[in-house]
Amino acid sequence: AGDIKRMVSFTCGVCGQTLKKSQVQRHYESECRSCTVVSCLDCGVDFHGDEYQTHTACVSEAQKYQGSLYKTPAGGAPKGERKQQEWIKQVRTASSSNPKLHHYLARLSGFGNIPRKQSKFTNFVKNSLNLSDLKVIGELWEAFTSESKVVFDETYLLCCV
Numbered sequence: 657a658g659d660i661k662r663m664v665s666f667t668c669g670v671c672g673q674t675l676k677k678s679q680v681q682r683h684y685e686s687e688c689r690s691c692t693v694v695s696c697l698d699c700g701v702d703f704h705g706d707e708y709q710t711h712t713a714c715v716s717e718a719q720k721y722q723g724s725l726y727k728t729p730a731g732g733a734p735k736g737e738r739k740q741q742e743w744i745k746q747v748r749t750a751s752s753s754n755p756k757l758h759h760y761l762a763r764l765s766g767f768g769n770i771p772r773k774q775s776k777f778t779n780f781v782k783n784s785l786n787l788s789d790l791k792v793i794g795e796l797w798e799a800f801t802s803e804s805k806v807v808f809d810e811t812y813l814l815c816c817v
Contacts, residue, residue: 664714666694669702680708712744712768743772743800750799760785760796 666675668683670691675683680694695702698714747770750761763785764770771777774797781793 664711665697666703666708667697669693669695677708677711681706709766739772740769744768744770747800756792757795757799760787760792761799764796 664677666677666680667673668675668688668691671688673683673688674697675694684691693702693704694708696708696711696714701711703711747761747764760781764781767784771780777797777800778790778793781787781796787793
């Protein structure tokens with residue numbers, strides 16, 4: 657129950673409708689055109705325009721309800737959360753010489769829940785990007801994993817040489 661929330665929800669500043677992150681853009685464009693600000697339900701922070709896209713994680717239930725009594729777990733963020741944040745950072749910095757991949761890389765960088773295992777990644781890309789070309793999906797995976805080898809090599813050289 658003390659884990660960081662994965663699904664962030666917002667409230668429209670004009671009509672008060674509760675929206676999942678994936679619904680905000682459509683809400684701006686078609687349902688409530690006068691809306692310029694949404695607020696996070698959990699932390700209460702206001703996001704103007706497309707700033708909401710950067711809000712991928714929020715306070716945990718424990719932090720929200722315990723307030724000043726809340727104690728951060730030893731070691732900061734949970735191990736799985738740190739690994740996921742490193743993976744997302746890798747995805748966002750990945751590059752490719754294939755111009756067709758740039759479009760997909762840009763779209764993927766908007767997600768905060770990209771799987772770290774290849775089979776789950778393949779299914780995620782098929783469903784989230786509506787991409788069925790296994791060759792392109794394989795090239796995307798290679799762009800991320802080759803990036804991780806570089807990060808690993810640099811980390812190894814810095815700490816072990």
